[in-house]
Amino acid sequence: MADASQTLAALSNRLAEQASALARAVSSPVEAPAYLDLVRRARSADDLAEQVLKLCVQQCRDAGHTWQEIGDLLGVTRQAAFQRFGKPIDPRTGEPMDKTVRMADAAERSIAIVTAVLEGRMEEARRSFNAQVLEAFTDEVRGDALATVAGLVGAFEGFGEGEPFVRRIGDHTVVDIPLRYEAGDMKARVAFDTDEKVAGLFILAPETP
Incomplete structure (x- = not known):
């Protein structure tokens, strides 16, 4: 739990830094080429936010909260929350199931x-x-x-x-x-x-x- 908390704190700090940098960028006059940089910054912040959200959900589960509670908070069903954040075990192998989507199209x-x-x-x-x-x-x-x-x-x-x-x-x-x-x-x-x-x-x- 300590390692997860430290990772969450580190990611949250990085997210805060990137969000602040993005806020400064959008509050200044922006010329046409710089809009692409704003998209890059926003995408980077979004990726970090997703990592932070996953770790927060993991800590909720470790603390005993149910998928129903998490789903209600996120505005989705408990099954949708589990499919997005859960770590299902393959009953055939006893190993965590691969959730990687390999079909790019x-x-x-x-x-x-x-x-x-x-x-x-x-x-x-x-x-x-x-x-x-x-x-x-x-x-x-x-x-x-x-x-x-x-x-x-x-x-x-x-x-x-x-x-x-x-x-x-x-x-x-x-x-x-x-x-x-x-x-x-x-x-x-x-x-x-x-x-x-x-x-x-x-x-x-x-x-x-």
Whole structure:
């Protein structure tokens, strides 16, 4: 705990220094080329803030606070908080699970696949499916699913606000994409397997963990 506290204190001091430097920079007259430097400084402060937040969450957990408490504080579900900050153990090996997202283009590919499915370009979409999804995701299944969604929230109007949420869950890379319908919001979820093929494709209520 002492080492974690010292690391947190050191990172917090660095964050304070970078935030102060950024505040001084934006309070002075800025010419066009210098705006890129502001972005660089802000990005660096953001990276440090993320490290500080992770350590604070770790200390909360070490002190006995629940994922529900942490999720409530962050405005997310307890599962979302765990997926972002937790350290799950692989029951197959007893080792910490790798949460590194290695698919650099996961968000872009997911948007392209969801767009193809919504627009009925299934031949294009199926090129990204693994064998199980290729067999299961028939035109009839697609039609039934879209009809169910239309019955809930009406016609599809476009992608919603916010960036796709990409994370590693077990052996899968999972992407959630905000969707906008005439009577409410939904989200598409695309799961990629280790071969970077689509292992699951769903349209869900936005609050679904």
